[in-house]
Every structure is written in structure tokens, then in C-alpha cells.
Amino acid sequence: MRTAQILLAAALAACTQRTDSSPSTSRSTPAPAGSDASALPVVDRLDADGGIDFVTDPFDRFYELFLRHTINDSQKASLWQKYAGRWVRWTGKLISFSQSGITIQMRESTVTFDISLRMSAADRAAAEKRLHPGQRVTFIGRFQSYDDIFRTLYISNGAVANP
Numbered sequence: 001m002r003t004a005q006i007l008l009a010a011a012l013a014a015c016t017q018r019t020d021s022s023p024s025t026s027r028s029t030p031a032p033a034g035s036d037a038s039a040l041p042v043v044d045r046l047d048a049d050g051g052i053d054f055v056t057d058p059f060d061r062f063y064e065l066f067l068r069h070t071i072n073d074s075q076k077a078s079l080w081q082k083y084a085g086r087w088v089r090w091t092g093k094l095i096s097f098s099q100s101g102i103t104i105q106m107r108e109s110t111v112t113f114d115i116s117l118r119m120s121a122a123d124r125a126a127a128e129k130r131l132h133p134g135q136r137v138t139f140i141g142r143f144q145s146y147d148d149i150f151r152t153l154y155i156s157n158g159a160v161a162n163p
Contacts, residue, residue, distance in 0.1 A: 055086045055143075059106040059153075063114070067151040076148070083143045088155065090115075091138045097128050101158055104139065114151065117141055117158035127160050137161070 064070055065079060092104040095113045101124055103113035117139055119127065131137060141155035 052087050054140075055083060055088050059090055059092070059114070062146075062153060063107065063151075066146040066153065067114075067148050069148065076146075080146070084145075086143055087140060088143060089138065089140045091136060094131055094133055094135050094137050096133055097124065100124070102127060102131075102137075102139075102160070104137065110151075114153065115139075116152055116154050117160075118144070118154065118156045119158040119160075123159060130162070131160065 062083075066076055071079070090106065092106040092115060095103040095105050097103075098116065101117045101119035104115040104117055105112075106114040118141070138161040139155075139158055140161075141158035144154040144156040146153050
């Protein structure tokens with residue numbers, strides 16, 4: 001569990017966002033052993049340097065590519081292969097707690113939510129004790145799937161930073 005806490009501290013470090021059209025990543029390296037962090041999912045894929053390989057593209061890029069009908073389904077499926085299973089770190093507005101995690105609004109114009117962040121039961125319970133709907137939260141997780149009908153990205157292995 002200590003390794004997981006160290007990785008969360010590293011994972012929640014400042015994230016550089018790019019606005020160009022090429023996929024981008026940043027590498028976070030583990031923090032010193034005394035770092036305080038909570039609720040990190042087990043990370044099963046590290047890069048060669050021992051850090052997590054994060055996608056750093058902003059949410060709006062994913063919204064345009066996968067949640068709007070700007071490219072055909074075949075192109076989306078091909079492009080999704082570059083992102084499926086990859087880690088992301090974003091900040092958004094907590095909308096609600098669900099049975100499997102939390103929902104997050106990333107765009108002001110969204111009526112409901114843009115992200116369904118799936119979390120372990122323990123992490124979800126801990127988040128519900130310290131967070132409230134409407135609060136801005138920074139979270140990490142792995143791209144699982146997308147739904148362009150309901151315009152939602154599903155992210156698994158989720159964790160929320162301490163506010």
C-alpha cells in the first residue's frame with residue numbers, strides 16, 4: 001500500500017496540458033518515501049523510468065474526437081487504440097457519487113456529466129466522506145471506454161487527490 005501512496009503523490013504532481021493535435025504524455029516519477037497521499041489504485045504499468053506514462057492532452061480534445069460526431073466510427077475505433085488503458089490526470093467539477101465511483105463535469109455547457117470515474121469501494125467511500133458535489137477535484141484514472149450517444153468518457157482505476 002505504501003508504494004501505491006507514493007505513486008499517487010507522483011501522479012498528482014502538476015500536469016502540463018498541450019493543445020496541439022498530437023498525442024502527448026508526461027512521465028511522473030515516484031515521490032520520496034515520506035510523501036503523504038491517499039487512495040491510489042494499484043498501478044500495473046510503469047514506463048522504463050519507473051513513472052506513470054500520462055496522456056496530457058486536455059479533455060476538450062477527447063470531447064471533440066470521441067464524444068462528438070466529428071469523425072466516423074471506424075476512425076474513432078482506430079484512434080481509441082492509442083488511448084485505451086492509458087492514464088490521465090484532469091480536474092473537473094464533482095457532480096455526484098455513483099455506486100461504482102463518481103461523476104465529473106468537465107465542460108460548463110454539459111447538462112449532466114462528462115466523466116464516469118470508476119473507483120474501488122473503499123476509495124469511493126473515502127471520497128464521499130471528504131468531498132461534496134460542486135467541488136473541483138483533481139483525479140487520475142485509466143481510459144476504459146467512451147459513449148458518443150451520452151457523451152461520456154468512462155475512466156477506471158480512479159483516484160481523487162486530497163483537496
